[in-house]
Amino acid sequence: MHTLFPELNIFPEGFQYFPDFLTTEEEQYLYHKILKVELHTFTFQGFEAKRRVESFGYDYHFDSRSITKGREIPEEFIFLIEKVSQHINVSVEKFAELLVTEYPLGSVINWHRDAPPFDLIAGISLMTDCTFRLRPYDKKKQGRNSIISFPVQRRSLYVMQGVARSEWEHSIRTVKQVRYSLTLRTLRESRKV
């Protein structure tokens, strides 16, 4: 496993980090494709977040915690799915959803576990680094010393599954420059619609 701190392996089981996953050319290509995606402000229970999103493949509805089939994943992102698939040895067909997110200057993503219908999460970061944080989901295990905070660099890939996905939650600290992420998700077997 390639991690930023290979000698320390600070991550919970099921979290992997791969710096320099994209080439600079691939990052630029994807950035220009993202600019063509019609993003909308993320809202949750009536509150508007600063970040803007669009999903393909499946759409997750936060209020009902359910998914419906979405628009097809655009052709220009397929090479990315193939690259991730090869890198982590998960078949292309398993990647059911692509979420495109723009984090404007000063935006965050607060502590959360990923949406229940999804299983493996693969996150690709573009245009700037961010500070990513993990902490136990169980409130009794939370505390200052339980937070793992580390840089997630532009052009990197992280993968969350297993314990890191189910027993930990994650957040991203305020971004200092506009960040984009492409999140690929597989579906839990029981959630296929």
Ligand SMILES: O=C(O)CCC(=O)C(=O)O
């Ligand atoms: O932008 C990222 O890398 C994290 C995305 C995320 O956690 C989410 O959309 O739930």
